[in-house]
């Protein structure tokens with residue numbers, strides 16, 4: 001009998017060969033085997049608002065969304081997304097032609113790249129980058145051009161910053177689009193108004209499209225401010241903005257995301273999206289429409305809850321001896337392990353469950369320039385306070 005796998009040609013195609021396995025699977029298996037607290041993956045350990053869950057149950061019982069919803073998303077959700085963008089940012093979108101509901105932000109990213117890239121087009125992306133970016137660029141046949149965020153010392157402690165000159169230099173005649181992420185996973189950096197203005201100017205000058213992943217738009221702390229790139233001059237017509245109910249309402253399993261952009265861009269992205277999932281998450285779309293209309297107090301309380309968790313974990317990590325990049329946004333904190341006498345994040349994370357009963361992720365997996373990411377390790381703080389307290393207590397063993 002001839003086995004397919006005995007063929008000399010690998011089953012996984014060349015475009016995806018480097019994406020065969022992820023560190024998350026390995027780390028989660030390690031967490032399960034050792035009973036370690038999993039601060040590796042970014043999902044909350046409490047569900048979002050009860051009334052939103054109830055809204056999903058109601059939709060399911062009332063037979064709303066149990067069959068294929070409309071391709072662009074149910075009208076209620078498209079209207080709610082448009083109202084949210086208007087209320088919060090003064091951005092006006094036509095719910096019928098300028099909003100597209102997707103299977104999470106992940107599909108929005110993939111569909112955008114599949115729609116907008118020709119093979120060989122270059123995509124400039126901030127490094128470290130959320131892990132689906134590299135795979136989505138590869139699936140679309142694009143070439144990724146990373147621009148590395150670099151550590152800087154500031155009065156508020158160390159932070160990762162974008163070097164605008166490096167960004168400018170990364171753009172060539174082959175660059176089709178910029179793929180941005182702010183607030184930024186894994187560094188917690190929130191791009192400033194001045195940085196966004198410079199990016200906007202560059203995009204206009206070089207006639208680039210921009211896909212901007214703003215899934216942590218509601219998780220910005222202290223004096224940081226989230227400003228959508230689409231609000232800058234010349235950007236409304238060239239920007240695909242991506243949001244996610246998973247991140248904003250703590251229902252990551254529902255996979256409800258969305259795109260806002262011009263009718264032409266939405267039409268292009270929908271062309272790819274319709275052959276990926278066609279539609280997804282029927283009843284949940286109705287529930288998220290209600291969630292987006294929650295009063296400001298919900299968003300404020302969510303932000304405050306995560307800020308308190310950030311403070312707890314950041315302080316605990318500092319006490320345990322890590323260098324801490326206090327995040328201005330997201331629910332991740334990046335640390336430097338060199339103060340602990342370590343330099344290899346992979347080896348450190350593989351040993352951490354045994355040493356301290358905690359799982360973290362080596363930032364190097366989010367880099368093309370692995371050396372640049374080697375000494376950094378990411379912890380998620382979207383967990384219950386007692387879980388974080390227990391983790392902090394365990395991590396103190398490292399300081400000993």
Ligand SMILES: Cc1ncc(COP(=O)(O)O)c(C=O)c1O
Nearest residue numbers: 042104105106130185244246257
């Ligand atoms: C930056 C970023 N973009 C997108 C996603 C995926 O969002 P979704 O679960 O809505 O697909 C994540 C999830 O961790 C993320 O961190």
